[in-house]
Amino acid sequence: MSSWCRSNPSxxxxxxxxxxxxxxxxxxxxxxxxxxxxxxPNRGELEGGIQYYKHGYGCAVSLSTGAVDFxxxxxxxxxxxxxxxxxxxxxSKLPEYGFATEDALKECFKEEVAAGSLVYSGYILYYxxxxxxxxxxxxxxxxxx
Numbered sequence: 001m002s003s004w005c006r007s008n009p010s011x012x013x014x015x016x017x018x019x020x021x022x023x024x025x026x027x028x029x030x031x032x033x034x035x036x037x038x039x040x041p042n043r044g045e046l047e048g049g050i051q052y053y054k055h056g057y058g059c060a061v062s063l064s065t066g067a068v069d070f071x072x073x074x075x076x077x078x079x080x081x082x083x084x085x086x087x088x089x090x091x092s093k094l095p096e097y098g099f100a101t102e103d104a105l106k107e108c109f110k111e112e113v114a115a116g117s118l119v120y121s122g123y124i125l126y127y128x129x130x131x132x133x134x135x136x137x138x139x140x141x142x143x144x145x
Contacts, residue, residue: 032057032072066091073125080125083109 058071
C-alpha cells in the first residue's frame with residue numbers, strides 16, 4: 001500500500017498549486033479552512049484543459065490519467081487520503097495496483113492502519129506514518145507507538 005501511495009503524489013501536488021494560482025492566491029492555503037475561504041471559482045479549467053471542482057476542504061481534478069480528489073489537511077497538507085479516495089482513484093485499474101477487488105484494497109488499507117503504516121489525522125484523512133507532517137499528526141503517531 002505505501003509504495004502505491006508514494007507513486008502518485010506529484011499529480012495532486014501539481015494540480016493543487018495550479019488551482020491556487022488560478023484563483024490568484026499564488027500559494028497553497030495554510031489551513032483547510034483557509035481553502036474554504038479562497039476566492040477561487042468552484043469549477044474551472046487549468047492550463048492544458050484540466051478541469052477542477054472545488055468542494056469543501058478540497059478539490060477534484062480531472063487529469064488525463066484519471067480523476068484525483070483530495071482534501072487539504074488541518075495545516076494545508078495535500079498528501080492525506082482515505083480509502084474512499086483511493087478506490088475512486090484506482091477505479092477500474094485496481095489490478096494494476098495489485099488489488100483483485102475493491103474489497104481487497106479496503107482490507108489492505110485496514111491492515112496498514114492496524115500496522116501503524118497509516119496515521120489517522122482525526123478528521124477523514126490518513127497519512128503515511130513516515131512522512132513529515134505538522135505537530136497534530138506527529139502527536140497521533142507518537143500515541144500509536
